Amino acid sequence: MEIAEARRLADVVAANYLTWRRARAAREQANAAAASTVRPSNFALGQRDMLERLQSTARHVMKYDDIELQDIARNEIPVDRLHEEAHKLVDANPGSNFHDHLVKALLRWFKNEYFVWVNEPPCDYCKSPTTSVGGAAPTDAELRHGGARVELYVCTSCRRHTRFPRYNEVMRDQTWPLWRVGEPMGFETRYILDFTDHVWTEIYNEKENRWINCDSCEGEQSYDQPLVYEAGWGKKLNYVFAFGSDEVVDVIHRYTRNFEEVQTRRIMVSEDWLDKTLRDMTARKRADLPPSVRAELEERDKTEQSQLKTTLQRTAHSKDLVSRQSGSLEWRAARGELGTSGNQLTVKPQQGVHIVFKLGDTSADIALSGAAKKTGPSVELTPAQPDKIGSVFASKQIDLGASCIVDFTFRISNKDGRSAEGCADGFAFVIQSHASSACGASNVGGSGLGYEGIPHSVAVEFDTYANGDRGDPNGNHVSVQTRGNLPNSAHHDYSKGLATRLPPLNNGTNYHCQIIWMPSEKSLQVLLTDRSGAAEDVGTDFERILTVKDIDMIDVCGSPLAWVGFTAATGGLCQRHEISRWCVWQGIKSDPE
Structure with a gap:
């Protein structure tokens, strides 16, 4: 086959794939909307709240599958430089995993060069420090981009007010300089929702056949340290869910060694109801996939469940004992994330x-x-x-x-x-x-x-x-x-x-x-x-x-x-x-x- 013909066929395949992904996303949006309106009247309060949060997060995560948005993200990332860094590390450490080095290079770049953590924004007018004075009602423009929560700060010099919307919308125009925590790049990823108010990412490592956690606001040190939230930050975890393109999974066992204690805090719904709900959501996501792909994913599910059981036997080591690094001391203390003894x-x-x-x-x-x-x-x-x-x-x-x-x-x-x-x-x-x-x-x-x-x-x-x-x-x-x-x-x-x-x-x-x-x-x-x-x-x-x-x-x-x-x-x-x-x-x- 000539090169020109091969490229033409590749373009056709890519176009068909994009069409399929967009159609699938539209169907999932419709299914989620229908599921949210057709609800038994006798649902317990905990079941209703749990289902609403799971469905809302699933709809939100679907936005990250937008191919055009992923292209915008990649344009921001120095992909060639990160690949070069990863290749150099593989050359210097024969037998090491290129995938691991590339993910860590991405985390380093995001944490140290791109990401900006804001405790209090500088004044919009004179750039002096500001202090918080509470919240403000969102404007229509802020609401359009998911900025339902707006913080208000007063300048310590000119006394004028600065608005700071907490946007949750993925935006094409990049008018906002701070990207959402958990932005993926090209890897097979899952969005991790922790009900005690944090989100991070899991990336699938094909060489090791397992999902690996990483936290973009914590940087390279977060890679493959699932116990850090419990053992290091001192979080009292309850529900932790993974949202992927093809599944919704309860992954709490990956992030705790003390499930019996955690279970005392899992009181919203019964475990049987939760298991069935997650299986139903996963089945709907996979409904239009080819049988061979569904079979492959089901085998991967079995492997993951086996791995989650062995996580309970893992001993936390020194890297798991690091308290949270991002955010101010006061903010972390208020969230109870300074560590198991309140210190690092x-x-x-x-x-x-x-x-x-x-x-x-x-x-x-x-x-x-x-x-x-x-x-x-x-x-x-x-x-x-x-x-x-x-x-x-x-x-x-x-x-x-x-x-x-x-x-x-x-x-x-x-x-x-x-x-x-x-x-x-x-x-x-x-x-x-x-x-x-x-x-x-x-x-x-x-x-x-x-x-x-x-x-x-x-x-x-x-x-x-x-x-x-x-x-x-x-x-x-x-x-x-x-x-x-x-x-x-x-x-x-x-x-x-x-x-x-x-x-x-x-x-x-x-x-x-x-x-x-x-x-x-x-x-x-x-x-x-x-x-x-x-x-x-x-x-x-x-x-x-x-x-x-x-x-x-x-x-x-x-x-x-x-x-x-x-x-x-x-x-x-x-x-x-x-x-x-x-x-x-x-x-x-x-x-x-």
Whole structure:
């Protein structure tokens, strides 16, 4: 057969397939509408609500089968680049699965380059930060795209209102920059609905003959970690359903090891009724498929049911114990998704770990500069007085080639030890090789937080004031700042990572913090809790608020050794910055087991 004829036949086959898919979608829409209106009058309330939600989700998921919409999605995705990344990983790891690498590459791209998580949108008019003031009635235009829920925010600067519709409609014109969580690309996928308010995706792996979960808002780490929602996030699951082109399946067994406990929460309908309802919905989806295709799908159903039974015997490992990463700390806490103990990571001393520094009652082993002074068991970096700058560093340097935890408690307060709301400016934890008594430039004001101007340094700033000349995102954030070997700057052009949704840092509360340096990963992690703990209590639970990778600390410092300590500054507005229970460990590995 000539090439031209082969291409013509391929075009004909593709056109026929598209026609069949569109006709099938239309029939399913009609069947679903009919099923939703023809309903026995004696349905129990739970059965009615369950059926309405299953049918509504099935209709919604059908929109993702639209070939034109999938073409639009693929035009947004760097398909060639992702394939190239996956091929390189297969070449570097012979025997590994190209499909796995491609899905992970897609998750990385979506999470790190394309997806934008919005806690509070910037002001539509001046781009300043906003705060929530409740909801608003949707407009006709918003409703047309499924934006029945509209959040309202007020600008902290100009006081004008910004509308934020939560769209659920898949749009052709791409007038909205944020895509729905769970957007598929070309793989055989299923939409997963968790009745405790989350959705994600399952992708079918033909090589392994199984469905694999992945969560686009959590990124690559979510791939094939089905127990993370229960064991890591701490979700109290009840109903979890998979919606595909050819089936609707109860997949709760994939996502729990404790079905007996889960079953106590499955009280909407009887299990027999639910099983029959799902089988009926699946049968309607497959009604017009060729018998051979139906037989193949039924065999796959049997395999999946067998796999779901074995999932109950699986033991959760460390990757399953990671709490939710997307969303603010307050939002995740409100949803109960901080983890089974409300935290993400517990760091424990290991064999060979040793303390290289512990803050004592005297000034021995520390170097104080500027306004900093020793006050009993604590160090006051600045008093609540204007235009002050201070620093403290441990006299003994740390080895940047070894992992390290710096554990400390901080309190930011007014002169009376109470909340310093509206005051300035904040403090920073600093790793630097410049000098044992380093302190930032005194002519930059409080906005430099006492570290601006120190070369060969990395600073983790705890900033409590929004300085416009530093590009601060708000007046309550944590940011990792470095300019390499150049004098450091508090301007956010030099931010390597940022956490903005935090409890008020200058509310007079004692916050227990750990900063972890992992040279093997070149990563710096910031952990925080408002639970008090002694400096040597490295087993205290924390919430990881920030992780920054690809920091070459030795290259930045220009030395394998560096001093660690703290700086702070005030300007026209002032507050007290205090550090206590400060301890430095070397040779520590994080162990969430």
